[in-house]
Each structure stands twice: as structure tokens, then as C-alpha cells.
Amino acid sequence: MEEESLIEKFDKILSNAKIYEYGKYPVKGCGIWLPYGFELRQNVLKIVREILYRTGHKEVLLPLLIPKDMLEKEAKHIAGFLEQVYWVTKGGTTRLDIELALRPTSETAMTHVFKDMISSYRDLPLKVFQIVSIFRYETEATRPMIRVREVTTFKEAFTFHESKEDAFKQFQEAYSIYSEIFDKLGIPYITPERPSWDRFPGAEITITFDTVLPDGKTLQIGSIHYLAQSFSKVFDAKFMKKDGSYDWLYMLSYGISERVIASLIIHYADEIGAVLLPSIAPIKIVVVPIFYEEYKNEVLNYAREIKDAIELAGYSVVIDDDPDKTPGEKFYEWERIGVPLRIEIGPKEMKESKVTLTDRLRRKKTVEKEKMFKEIKNMLNSLEIDLREKIKNEMFSRILKVKTTNELEKVLNDKKVAMFSICSDEKCGMKVNEMVKGAKFIGYDVKNKEKGNCIACGKETDKIGYLARKY
Amino acid sequence: MEEESLIEKFDKILSNAKIYEYGKYPVKGCGIWLPYGFELRQNVLKIVREILYRTGHKEVLLPLLIPKDMLEKEAKHIAGFLEQVYWVTKGGTTRLDIELALRPTSETAMTHVFKDMISSYRDLPLKVFQIVSIFRYETEATRPMIRVREVTTFKEAFTFHESKEDAFKQFQEAYSIYSEIFDKLGIPYITPERPSWDRFPGAEITITFDTVLPDGKTLQIGSIHYLAQSFSKVFDAKFMKKDGSYDWLYMLSYGISERVIASLIIHYADEIGAVLLPSIAPIKIVVVPIFYEEYKNEVLNYAREIKDAIELAGYSVVIDDDPDKTPGEKFYEWERIGVPLRIEIGPKEMKESKVTLTDRLRRKKTVEKEKMFKEIKNMLNSLEIDLREKIKNEMFSRILKVKTTNELEKVLNDKKVAMFSICSDEKCGMKVNEMVKGAKFIGYDVKNKEKGNCIACGKETDKIGYLARKY
Numbered sequence: 001m002e003e004e005s006l007i008e009k010f011d012k013i014l015s016n017a018k019i020y021e022y023g024k025y026p027v028k029g030c031g032i033w034l035p036y037g038f039e040l041r042q043n044v045l046k047i048v049r050e051i052l053y054r055t056g057h058k059e060v061l062l063p064l065l066i067p068k069d070m071l072e073k074e075a076k077h078i079a080g081f082l083e084q085v086y087w088v089t090k091g092g093t094t095r096l097d098i099e100l101a102l103r104p105t106s107e108t109a110m111t112h113v114f115k116d117m118i119s120s121y122r123d124l125p126l127k128v129f130q131i132v133s134i135f136r137y138e139t140e141a142t143r144p145m146i147r148v149r150e151v152t153t154f155k156e157a158f159t160f161h162e163s164k165e166d167a168f169k170q171f172q173e174a175y176s177i178y179s180e181i182f183d184k185l186g187i188p189y190i191t192p193e194r195p196s197w198d199r200f201p202g203a204e205i206t207i208t209f210d211t212v213l214p215d216g217k218t219l220q221i222g223s224i225h226y227l228a229q230s231f232s233k234v235f236d237a238k239f240m241k242k243d244g245s246y247d248w249l250y251m252l253s254y255g256i257s258e259r260v261i262a263s264l265i266i267h268y269a270d271e272i273g274a275v276l277l278p279s280i281a282p283i284k285i286v287v288v289p290i291f292y293e294e295y296k297n298e299v300l301n302y303a304r305e306i307k308d309a310i311e312l313a314g315y316s317v318v319i320d321d322d323p324d325k326t327p328g329e330k331f332y333e334w335e336r337i338g339v340p341l342r343i344e345i346g347p348k349e350m351k352e353s354k355v356t357l358t359d360r361l362r363r364k365k366t367v368e369k370e371k372m373f374k375e376i377k378n379m380l381n382s383l384e385i386d387l388r389e390k391i392k393n394e395m396f397s398r399i400l401k402v403k404t405t406n407e408l409e410k411v412l413n414d415k416k417v418a419m420f421s422i423c424s425d426e427k428c429g430m431k432v433n434e435m436v437k438g439a440k441f442i443g444y445d446v447k448n449k450e451k452g453n454c455i456a457c458g459k460e461t462d463k464i465g466y467l468a469r470k471y
Numbered sequence: 472m473e474e475e476s477l478i479e480k481f482d483k484i485l486s487n488a489k490i491y492e493y494g495k496y497p498v499k500g501c502g503i504w505l506p507y508g509f510e511l512r513q514n515v516l517k518i519v520r521e522i523l524y525r526t527g528h529k530e531v532l533l534p535l536l537i538p539k540d541m542l543e544k545e546a547k548h549i550a551g552f553l554e555q556v557y558w559v560t561k562g563g564t565t566r567l568d569i570e571l572a573l574r575p576t577s578e579t580a581m582t583h584v585f586k587d588m589i590s591s592y593r594d595l596p597l598k599v600f601q602i603v604s605i606f607r608y609e610t611e612a613t614r615p616m617i618r619v620r621e622v623t624t625f626k627e628a629f630t631f632h633e634s635k636e637d638a639f640k641q642f643q644e645a646y647s648i649y650s651e652i653f654d655k656l657g658i659p660y661i662t663p664e665r666p667s668w669d670r671f672p673g674a675e676i677t678i679t680f681d682t683v684l685p686d687g688k689t690l691q692i693g694s695i696h697y698l699a700q701s702f703s704k705v706f707d708a709k710f711m712k713k714d715g716s717y718d719w720l721y722m723l724s725y726g727i728s729e730r731v732i733a734s735l736i737i738h739y740a741d742e743i744g745a746v747l748l749p750s751i752a753p754i755k756i757v758v759v760p761i762f763y764e765e766y767k768n769e770v771l772n773y774a775r776e777i778k779d780a781i782e783l784a785g786y787s788v789v790i791d792d793d794p795d796k797t798p799g800e801k802f803y804e805w806e807r808i809g810v811p812l813r814i815e816i817g818p819k820e821m822k823e824s825k826v827t828l829t830d831r832l833r834r835k836k837t838v839e840k841e842k843m844f845k846e847i848k849n850m851l852n853s854l855e856i857d858l859r860e861k862i863k864n865e866m867f868s869r870i871l872k873v874k875t876t877n878e879l880e881k882v883l884n885d886k887k888v889a890m891f892s893i894c895s896d897e898k899c900g901m902k903v904n905e906m907v908k909g910a911k912f913i914g915y916d917v918k919n920k921e922k923g924n925c926i927a928c929g930k931e932t933d934k935i936g937y938l939a940r941k942y
Contacts, residue, residue: 035529058506091608137562
């Protein structure tokens with residue numbers, strides 16, 4: 001019930017704000033990025049790309065179709081995806097000789113392609129990524145952006161290394177990159193290392209970035225996998241080392257998807273609709289002229305003058321001069337789509353050469369036209385900072401520290417995530433994993449090294465674990 | 472034979488320049504965009520997007536999968552694609568209830584999605600586009616970028632209108648947009664209106680942008696279709712008109728693909744390799760220090776100083792300071808990938824505080840360091856202009872005006888396109904269409920209105936037609 005209400009609310013926000021249309025297209029689990037949402041998506045991807053380029057990742061584009069035998073090469077990998085793969089079996093009216101998978105992820109294709117382009121240690125490390133659609137035939141209930149059958153915004157990075165040490169260094173870099181991306185976007189997160197029974201198929205280490213949504217359930221928004229040589233061995237992807245001998249490539253993969261955009265919208269939304277941070281909002285400012293018959297043209301002219309000046313100053317701004325709507329209707333519409341700042345201009349403002357600014361938290365200020373630019377800057381800045389702070393605090397208030405397993409169920413049922421000391425013994429993890437129906441032990445925090453006694457066996461430990469309900 | 476040699480040459484250029492890898496991936500007709508090629512692709516798409524945004528087109532993203540019944544709604548449309556559609560029939564190990572097509576084009580999906588978002592004339596015109604992969608199970612021989620099974624770079628625009636007149640106005644705009652795109656990219660073209668038997672499936676009018684490649688064969692690089700109400704009627708996509716009555720939407724679609732990039736590379740290439748226009752080259756300048764043991768460090772330092780200064784001035788520049796390669800090897804490598812300008816720095820340049828500039832046409836100049844920026848700008852400008860002029864002249868020299876049908880075969884066998892006066896009678900077009908084996912009547916030029924006598928019936932006409940071998 002609670003879960004449904006969060007997703008229902010999310011779906012309504014997406015639809016009201018014309019961000020993403022979900023549920024009407026006649027293929028289950030497939031959504032549509034509408035123009036405003038597409039722009040938001042581009043703003044998010046711009047941040048992702050800039051950081052990846054700066055850190056030496058090159059962008060590529062590989063085929064969507066993966067032949068069955070290629071996908072099947074790594075046994076654990078295919079076992080992990082077998083139930084979720086879409087298969088193309090016909091071309092025109094011809095049955096295909098070999099079935100083609102719609103890529104569920106690209107480890108196999110990437111290994112196949114780049115093994116030929118890496119001959120020696122001189123070509124290493126190689127860091128590539130692509131932003132593409134991936135496909136999963138989800139049998140669980142689908143949800144807009146969060147659990148879809150076509151993930152339309154999958155950023156998957158793949159890196160190739162000459163040694164385990166170098167791969168581990170890259171693991172650190174990937175961790176920093178994702179931290180920077182989520183920090184820049186204003187999405188708070190925790191970073192558990194997944195327990196052995198819950199890793200990416202084919203990986204030796206998996207850490208994830210998880211955010212805790214308002215209903216207390218976690219949403220995985222990023223993951224980093226140390227693949228070791230599992231793919232390079234089955235694809236015989238070898239390179240020449242400095243000493244002239246040969247070895248298989250060490251590999252990592254790391255991915256994020258449109259869940260990043262989902263979590264942004266869900267975290268920041270209020271009872272009216274979307275709330276977009278000024279840093280990523282497609283429209284930063286809306287100018288609303290308030291008509292009274294007597295001054296209609298003067299007010300409209302003044303509003304247009306203001307709008308043009310703001311545009312010249314480099315802000316993306318629109319004016320809503322629709323004569324058929326009341327100011328109240330307009331305020332509501334623009335708030336629903338999450339525009340950070342509204343500028344009202346009525347006869348009073350016009351006569352006094354002023355403007356009235358209202359931010360998305362409804363904080364209001366009337367200033368002289370000359371001081372407008374300074375005030376716009378200030379208000380957008382404070383809004384950015386205050387919203388971020390608010391969401392961060394809210395998210396961390398949804399994580400409760402517990403000392404005994406008895407407390408777990410209550411915490412989970414209070415729509416929170418439980419945090420506790422736990423040792424690295426798999427038995428202890430497994431024990432916690434089975435404590436609360438529907439909840440899972442999501443792993444050991446890679447950052448938090450607080451000392452305590454293991455919740456399961458009582459032994460001293462510096463590990464912190466999490467039990468959570470997951471999306 | 473001749474055809475193979477052009478494509479073989481093209482394939483070799485792509486591979487040597489590490490633009491696009493074709494033929495090694497184990498799904499026929501699927502290529503890989505390598506980092507350098509991906510950057511070139513982004514530079515081309517940037518131009519496409521800017522022009523579409525400026526002219527009020529909004530970017531969207533629709534699902535890749537189209538259910539069979541949706542695709543089958545428009546009878547002519549599906550008839551045109553039936554042999555070319557890839558079908559997904561299984562999800563995991565489950566047979567799907569309804570087969571899903573990998574989109575071959577998106578008219579049906581777009582009509583389905585946007586009919587709900589358009590209720591009245593106030594919502595019109597609506598202009599959207601997406602840049603996506605489309606799929607065609609090509610049974611003809613596939614060729615890199617030109618005839619592939621996954622077209623990875625398909626820009627498809629769709630517009631919705633309240634009247635035929637408004638749709639026709641949009642037809643003009645689409646024509647201007649494509650002209651501007653190809654002009655900006657430096658691709659010369661002709662614009663035939665396709666004869667009735669060679670239109671896009673479901674369209675009432677189709678005009679194309681075709682370029683004539685060095686082997687005299689035409690490559691279609693863009694097309695604009697007037698769809699009238701053919702899709703809106705079968706999807707019952709109605710809107711309210713100003714007078715309160717209802718009508719079906721009028722629609723256009725227009726598309727371009729990675730063939731644009733193929734034609735750029737093919738037209739401009741020389742015997743060494745790729746030649747990229749400065750306006751779209753991912754790397755504009757390469758600095759090559761020329762080592763002599765005695766001055767090695769000084770030369771290297773000077774070269775690095777020059778490189779940094781050029782970078783600061785805003786050019787994308789690289790330095791090739793590999794000590795294991797000769798200058799000649801370096802020159803060759805950077806020429807093969809099409810870098811417009813090379814700067815050589817040897818002991819002489821260092822001692823005299825000079826630099827030696829060589830453009831991709833091997834025009835050389837040595838200038839004082841202080842005059843370097845001005846010279847770089849000049850040389851890149853002239854290179855841009857001279858290359859464009861050269862390619863335009865070359866392409867139009869491949870089109871020969873003929874007066875009688877007797878001349879057609881000779882012209883086509885001379886690796887040229889034949890141009891002639893022709894009347895609008897379908898019989899005359901059909902007659903020419905069957906004149907030369909392997910060649911096709913590609914249509915009536917929409918721009919060229921030169922008067923003459925129809926090549927087939929002798930009647931006076933202001934239409935010009937083309938007979939060509941096509942890719």
C-alpha cells in the first residue's frame with residue numbers, strides 16, 4: 001500500500017509535469033521521454049559526461065544485438081540474466097540461424113570488441129563508456145524509470161587493466177566519480193559492498209550507491225563491479241606485459257541509469273509536484289504578468305522587457321502571457337513542473353519599477369528592477385543550498401542505528417533502513433538477511449568504519465551493515 | 472567491381488582512422504563507433520540539433536519496441552517494411568503473447584503517442600524529433616554506415632498540423648533545414664521528388680536529398696515525407712479545429728542517418744586517408760616535435776609550450792611526442808585520421824622562434840611564433856573553403872546533362888548521373904526508369920526549373936529528372 005502510494009505519486013508528478021509518460025504505450029515497462037523531461041535528462045547526462053571525459057573515459061557505441069553464443073560464454077553471467085533476456089528470433093519472415101539478444105548489459109560485447117584493440121600494456125588502461133538502451137524482461141511489477149523493460153538511459157563504463165592493483169586503483173576512481181556525480185546532482189546516498197550472494201553476475205566485488213526514498217525503501221542508483229579476469233578468460237582477451245609474458249586483462253564495469261533522474265524527482269517533490277534544483281532545471285525562471293484590464297498592455301510590455309533582460313543575462317526563462325488563465329492557475333502549473341523561480345509583475349510592480357520574486361519554497365521578495373539580477377542570483381543560490389540540505393537531512397533521518405536484532409523489524413516497519421555493526425562472517429550476514437520478511441541485507445558500508453559489536457555474533461568489528469526494503 | 476573498390480576504400484579509411492569498426496562484430500550489418508568516430512558523430516549531431524532546436528523542434532525519446540498490431544495498422548506502411556522487420560518473440564524463456572518489432576521507423580509509435588497530447592488547434596503545430604537506433608533486416612549486401620542492419624544514428628522528425636496548407640509550409644521548412652544542415656556540413660546534394668512508385672511507404676509526397684559519390688552512384692542522405700492523414704486516420708488521431716469541428720491531423724516525417732557521416736568521409740577522403748573539414752574535425756591541430764639527440768629537450772619544451780598556447784586559444788590540439796616513431800611515420804598517421812593542420816617543430820624552428828604549419832592539402836608555411844595564431848586561423852579558413860569548393864565541383868561534374876535516351880547508358884557507364892528534361896507524365900518516368908540496367912529514375916528536381924523538351928515524349932516541360940545507380 002505505502003509503496004504503491006509513493007510510486008503513484010511519482011507517476012502523477014511525471015505526468016503532470018510532462019516529464020515522462022508511462023503506462024499508455026502498449027508495451028509493458030516502456031516509457032516515453034517528453035520534451036521537458038528529455039531536456040532534464042540531457043542536463044543530468046551533461047554532468048555525467050563531463051566528469052567521465054575529464055577522467056579519461058572515451059565514449060563509444062556498440063551494437064544493441066548480442067548473439068546468443070557470445071552472451072552465453074561466461075556461465076555465471078548468463079545464468080544471472082537468462083530469465084530476463086529479450087530474444088530476436090526472426091528477420092522479416094526468415095527464422096534467424098542464431099538468436100539475438102537485446103543487450104541486457106554489455107560486458108560480453110565490450111570484451112569481444114576491445115580485446116582486439118589491446119595488444120600490450122602500452123594500450124592500458126583503456127576506459128570506455130556508452131549511454132544506451134538496455135533491455136530486461138522484468139517479471140516483477142514494473143514502475144516508471146525504476147523498474148522498466150527498456151532502460152533508455154543506461155551509462156555503462158568498462159575499463160581494462162594490466163594488473164589487479166591497477167584495476168583496484170580504478171575501483172577507487174569509479175567510486176570518486178560516482179560520488180562526484182551524485183553530489184553534484186544533489187542525491188544523498190550510502191555505499192554498501194554487496195554480500196557475496198548478491199553480486200553482479202560475473203563480478204568478484206560489487207559495491208552499490210543506494211539512496212533511501214521517503215517510504216524508507218532503498219533504490220540502487222549506481223554500481224561498480226570488479227570483474228577480475230572472468231570475462232577476459234572466456235574471451236581469451238590477452239595482452240603482452242612489460243616483461244614480455246602474456247596475461248588476461250583485468251576488467252571493471254560500472255553503471256548508472258535513469259533511476260538517477262527518478263530519485264532526483266522523488267526526493268525533491270512536494271505535495272504540489274516536481275521541485276527541480278536550479279542547477280539542473282530546464283526552465284529556471286517563469287515571468288507571470290498579472291493582468292488588470294486597465295493596465296493590461298503596460299503590464300505586459302513591462303513583463304516582456306523584464307523577461308528579455310533576464311534572457312540576455314543568460315537564464316532560461318519563459319513568460320506565461322496566456323490571457324485565458326488566472327495568475328493562480330499559472331502559479332500552480334509552473335510549480336507543478338518544478339520551475340525554481342517565479343517573477344510576478346502586476347500594476348503595482350509596473351508603477352514602482354519593481355518585480356516580485358517567489359522561489360519554489362514560496363519565499364517571496366519584492367525588489368527594484370535595478371536590483372533584480374542580484375536578487376535572482378541570491379534566491380537561486382539559497383534555493384539550491386536549502387533544498388539540498390533539506391533532502392540530505394531527510395534521507396539520513398531514514399536510517400536508524402540499532403544494537404540488537406530484536407529492533408530490526410520495528411525499524412523496517414517504521415519505513416526506515418536499519419544500520420548496525422556486523423562482522424565479515426558470511427553466516428552473520430545471512431542471519432540478518434533472513435530476519436525481516438521482504439527486507440534484505442544490502443551489505444557492508446565501504447566508507448563508514450565505526451567500531452562496534454557484531455549484531456549477530458557479538459564479536460568486535462569495524463564494519464557497518466544495512467538491512468533494507470529495496471526497490 | 473568499381474562499387475566494391477569505393478566501399479573497400481571507405482572501409483579501410485574508417486578502420487585506419489579508428490572511426491568505425493565494421494565486419495568483425497559477429498552480427499551482420501552492425502558496426503562500432505570508436506572514440507574518435509564517436510566524437511566526429513557528436514560534432515555532426517551538434518549541428519543537426521542546433522538547427523532543429525532553433526526551428527522549434529522538441530527532442531523526445533520513444534520506446535524501441537513496437538507491437539505487431541501497432542505496426543500493422545497502416546497497410547501500405549507495413550507492406551513496405553514487412554520483409555525488413557526484426558521480431559522479438561521471446562522474453563526470457565517465455566513466448567510473448569504479441570510479437571514486438573525493433574522499430575524500422577517510428578511513424579506508428581509517434582502517431583499513437585502524440586494523438587493523446589493534441590486535443591485542439593491550439594496545440595498545433597507540434598514538431599518533435601528523436602535520434603535513435605532503427606533496425607532493418609537488410610537482405611541486400613550490407614556496407615559500413617551505408618546499408619546496415621542497425622542504423623545507430625537515425626534522426627527522425629515528426630510534425631503534426633491542422634491543415635494541408637500548414638503541412639506544406641512545414642515541408643518548405645524541412646527542406647530549408649536539411650539544406651542548411653548539408654550546406655553547413657559541406658555535403659553537396661541534389662533534391663529529387665521521388666516518382667510515385669518509389670515513395671516512402673505511407674507517404675503522398677517524398678523528396679530526398681541525394682549526393683553523387685566518386686563512383687557516380689547516388690547515396691540518399693535525407694528524405695522528407697508528406698504523410699497527409701494516412702497515419703492519423705488509422706490511429707483515429709483527431710483534433711478540434713477553430714470552428715469547433717473535428718479533423719484528423721496532417722503529418723510529415725523527415726529523417727537523416729549516419730549516411731551523412733559516411734558521405735562526408737567518402738567525398739573528402741584522398742589516397743592517404745580521411746580528410747576532415749576543420750569545422751567538424753575532433754582534433755584540429757597536431758604538434759609534432761622533431762627530435763635530434765642534441766636538442767631533444769629544448770625542442771620538446773618548445774613544442775609543449777606551443778601546444779599549450781594553442782590549447783589556451785581554444786583549439787583542440789594534441790602533441791605527438793612519441794620518441795619511438797619517426798616524424799614521417801607521425802605525419803602519415805595523423806594525415807590518415809584527417810587532422811586538418813600539423814605544426815612541425817624542429818631545432819631550426821626552435822632556434823628561430825618559429826613554427827612550420829602544414830595543412831591537410833600539404834600547403835606549408837613557416838612563420839614566427841608571434842604570428843602563429845593569425846596563420847592558424849587563416850590556414851584553417853582557407854582549408855575549409857578550398858576543400859568545400861573542390862568537393863562541390865567534383866560532385867557536380869559527376870552529373871551530365873543529356874538530350875536523348877540514347878545517351879543514357881553511356882553516361883551511366885561513365886560513372887555519372889544523367890540529368891534531363893522530363894515531363895510529369897508517369898509513363899515518361901517509367902520509360903526512363905527501365906532504360907539502363909541497374910539504374911533508376913530517382914525523380915524530378917524540386918529546385919531546378921530549367922525549360923526543355925521531355926526526353927521521353929518531346930513535350931515542353933520545366934522539370935528536370937535524374938537517372939542514377941543508387942546505393
